[in-house]
Amino acid sequence: MKSFLLTLLALASSTGILLAQQTKISGSLLDSTASKPVEFATVALLKEGKIVDGATADANGKFVFTKASAGKYGLQISFVGYTPKTVEGINVVAEQDLDVGVIKLSQAVQKLAEVTVTEQKSLFEEKSDRMVYNAEKDISVKGGDATDVLKKIPSIAVDIEGNVQLRGSSNIKVLINNKPSSIVARSISDALKQIPADIIKQVEVITSPSAKYDAEGTAGIINIITKKNSLQGTNGSISPNFSQWNNWQNASINHRMKNLSLSANGGYSDWKNKRYIQLLRSFSAEGVTTNQRQPQWVIGNGQNVYANVNADWDIDSLNRMGAGINYYNGDNTNGFNIDFEESRQGVISQYFHRDMSRTYDWAGATLNLDYTRLFKKPKKELNFLMMYSFEGEDSDYWSNLLNRESTVYYREKSYNINNNKEGTIQLDFTNPLDSISKLELGTKTIFRQILSDYRIANAVDGSTNFSDQPSLANVFDYAQQVVAGYVVYSRTPKKNWGINLGARYEHTFIQANFLNGTAPFSSTYGNFIPSVSLSRSLKKEQQIRFNYSQRIQRPQFYYLNPYVNQSDSKNLYGGNPYLKPELTHSVEANYSISIKQTSLNLSAFLRQTNNAIESINTVDDQGVLKQIFQNVAQNSAYGFNLSANTKLTKQWSVNGSLNVFYNVLESAELKTRNEDWMYRINLNSSVDFGKGIKAQFFGFYNSARVNLQGTYGGFGFYNIVVQKEVLKKKGTIGFGYDNPFNETISWRNDFIGPNFVQTQDVSMYRRGWRLNLKYEFGKMSSNQRQKKRISNDDKKGGDGNN
Secondary structure, three states: OHHHHHHHHHHHHHHOOOOOOOEEEEEEEEEOOOOOEOOOOEEEEEEOOEEEEEEEOOOOOEEEEEEEOOEEEEEEEEOOOEOOEEEEEEEEOOOOOEEEEEEEEOEOOOOOOOOOOOOOOOOEEEOOOOEEEOHHHOHHHOOOEHHHHHOOOOOEEEOOOOOEEEOOEOOOEEEEOOEOOHHHHHOHHHHHHOOEHHHEEEEEEEOOOOOOOOOEOOOOEEEEEEOOOOOEEEEEEEEEEEEOOEEEEEEEEEEEOOOEEEEEEEEEEEEEEEEEEEEEEEEEEOOEEEEEEEEEEEEEEEEEEEEEEEEEEEOOOOEEEEEEEEEEEEEEEEEEEEEEEEEEOOEEEEEEEEEEEEEEEEEEEEEEEEEEEEOOOOOOEEEEEEEEEEEEEEEEEEEEEEOOOOOEEEEEEEEEEEEEEEEEEEEEEEEEOOOOEEEEEEEEEEEEEEEEEEEEEEEOOOOOOOEEOHHHOEEEEEEEEEEEEEEEEEEOOOOOOEEEEEEEEEEEEEEEEEOOOOOOEEEEEEEEEEEEEEEEEEOOOEEEEEEEEEEEEOOOHHHHOOOEEEEEOOEEEEOOOOOOOEEEEEEEEEEEEEEOOEEEEEEEEEEEEEEEEEEEEEEOOOOOEEEEEEEEEEEEEEEEEEEEEEEOOOOEEEEEEEEEEEEEEEEOOOOEEEEEEEEEEEEEEEEEEEOOEEEEEEEEEEOOEEEOOEEEOOEEEEEEEEEEEEOOOOEEEEEEEEOOOOOEEEEEEEEEOOOEEEEEEEEEEOOEEEEEEEEEEEEEEOOOOOOOOOOOOOOOOOOOOO
C-alpha cells in the first residue's frame, strides 16, 4: 500500500511540470486607489482563451511565468476584494524575456459602514455534493445551542435528549470546521450542547462522501462551520443569552494584520431540565407473570465552559501555517427520585424508594498544527496536518434505597474514570490536471488510546461504612490504530456529465486488555471503500446527481466499555468490547431546480447496513433489564426527501421539507424483524417588517421510529422569535418563546422481548422563554487575503445514546 501511494504521488506531481521553454513573462500588480502592491493575487496565463499556466503574486505584488513559448497570450487576474481584470494582446518572441509592467487593480465597490442588502442568501443551498444550511441567517436559533441548529435541517432528526439521526441512522460523523473534536467522539449529544448557536455560520450535510473523507459514519457527515472574519483590523462581539432552561454567555475577538491573524472565542453555559417518566414492565418466569411499576422524576443541571484560540501565518505567498487549540470543561448532574413497586397476581411483593444522583464531569483539549504549500499552478497544493487531543472524564453515581418508613437500608456508589488520547498525522495533495479536472491523493494515520477504570462500593446495612466490591471492578485498556490512503479523480465540465471517482483503503489494528482476569484480545481488519458520483447541470438552473458509496462504522468507546452502570438496580446498561464494525452500502439520486424565487430539491436514497450494532434488552428471572450492544442485525432504509424554499413576497420567505423513509431491521440470530414507515416534517417562515425588525416561526414533527425490539415515540416542537436591530445595527435584541401552548413534550417508547413487555411514557418540560442580546465592536478594512485551510475529517462521530 505504501509503495502504491508513493507511486501515485509521483505521477500526480509529474503532471504539474510543464515542458521546459525559453521565455519569461513577468509583471507587478498595484492597487489603483492606495498605490500599494496587491499581494497573493492569482494570475492565470491564457493562450487561445485557455489557461496554460498560473502564478501567485508575492508580497511585493510581483508575478512571473518562467516557461512560455512564442505566441500571443493574455493575463487573467483575480483576487478577493478586487474587480477581476483581463489583459490581452501580449506578444511573446522566442528567447526574449518580456516585462508587461505595472497592472492596476480596482477595489470592488463596498462600503462596510453603510451596507444595503437587496437579496439575502437563502437559508438552504444545494451544492454538487452537499446540502448547506446558512444558520447565521436564521434568527430563531439565537441563544440556543447546536442541537437547535440541527433541528432545522430537513434530513436530520434531533430528539429531546440531543441524540442525532441522519435519515434514520445515528451512525454519523460530526466535524467542526472540517476537523474532529475529541468531545464529539465521546458523545455527539454532549458535544452539540457545548456549541452555542450564535457562533455557527453554516452546517453542511454530506450524505454520500467521496473517498477523500474518512470512511467513518455509515449515514454520512455533518460539518459544522463556525463564523470567521477575513477582514483586516480588530473586531469582535459580546452575546449574552438567557432562557428559562439554558443561559449562554459568548464573546469573540479577531485581530488581523498583514501576514498574521489571531482569533479567539469562548463562553460559559448553565442549563437545567425536568422530566417525568412512567415505566411499566411485565415479565414471565416459571409460568408466573410479574408486573413492575416505576414512576420517577429527573431533575438535571450543569455548567460548561469552552474556548478556542487560532493563529494563521502567511510565511510568504506560497507557504502558510496554522495552529489552534480547543478547550472544554463540563460538570453535569442528573438527580433521580424513583418509586419502585413489584406485584404478582395483584399482591405487592417488593417496594422501595430510590434517591440517586449521576454526575458526568469532563475536561479536555484538541491541538491542531497544519502547514499548506501552494504552487504557482493555481489550485495545486500540499497540506500537512498534525493533531493531538486528550480528555479526562469522570462518570460517578451514588444511590440510597429507602423503605416505606423512609429509612435508608442500602447505599451504593461508583466511579468510572476515563482517559482518552488521540494523535493524527495526515498528508493531502491536490493537483489540477486541467481547468476542469483534478487528482487528489493522501494518507492518514490515527492513534487512539482509551483507559477506563471503574469501581463499585456498597453499604448493605444502610450505614456510611462502604466496602469495595472487587468482582464488579475492572480496568479496560483499549488501543486502536487506523492507517489509510486514498485517491480521487474528478472532472466537472460545465455542459456535460461531471464525475468523481474515488478509492480508499483503511486498515485497523486493535488491542484490548483487562485487569480482572478477562483474556486480552487483538484484532486487525482492512476495508476497501469505493465511491462514485455523477452530476450534471441542465438548463433553467436544474441539476441532477447520482452517488454510490460505502461507509464503515467502528464502534466508539461508549459501545465498547464493558463497565455496566447499575445505579438503577432494575435497569442496567453497558458496552461490549468484542463489537465489530458495521459496513454500509449507500445509493442516492438527487434533483434540484430554481424557478424565480423558488427552489426545489428532491432526493431518493437506499441504504443497507450489514453487521449492524443494536442495543439489545434482556430481562432475567428477577425482573432486571440489561441493555448491551451486539452485532446482531441487518438494517435497510429507503425513502425520499422533498424540500422547498420560496418567497411569497419580498419580505416574507417560507421553507419546508418532508422526509419519508421505510426502515427494516432484521436479526436472524434473535429471530426478530421490525419494520415501518417513518417521516419528519419541517416548516420555517420568516418576515422582515423593515426598520430592523424581523420575526420567525419554526416547527417540526418526528413520527415514531422503529427499533429492533419495539418503537420510539413521535414528538413535535415549535417556537416563535422576534428580533430588533439597535445601536446603528451594531446590536440586536431578540425575544422568543418555545412551545407556548404545551408545557411538556410527551412520547411513549415500547419494547418487546421473548419474556417481557415494557412501556415508557416520558414528559419533558420544554415550554419557556428566551432573550438574546448581541453587540459587535471594532473596525474592519476591506484589504482581504485569500486563506486556504486543510480539510481534516479524521475522527468518527460518536453516537448520542447516553
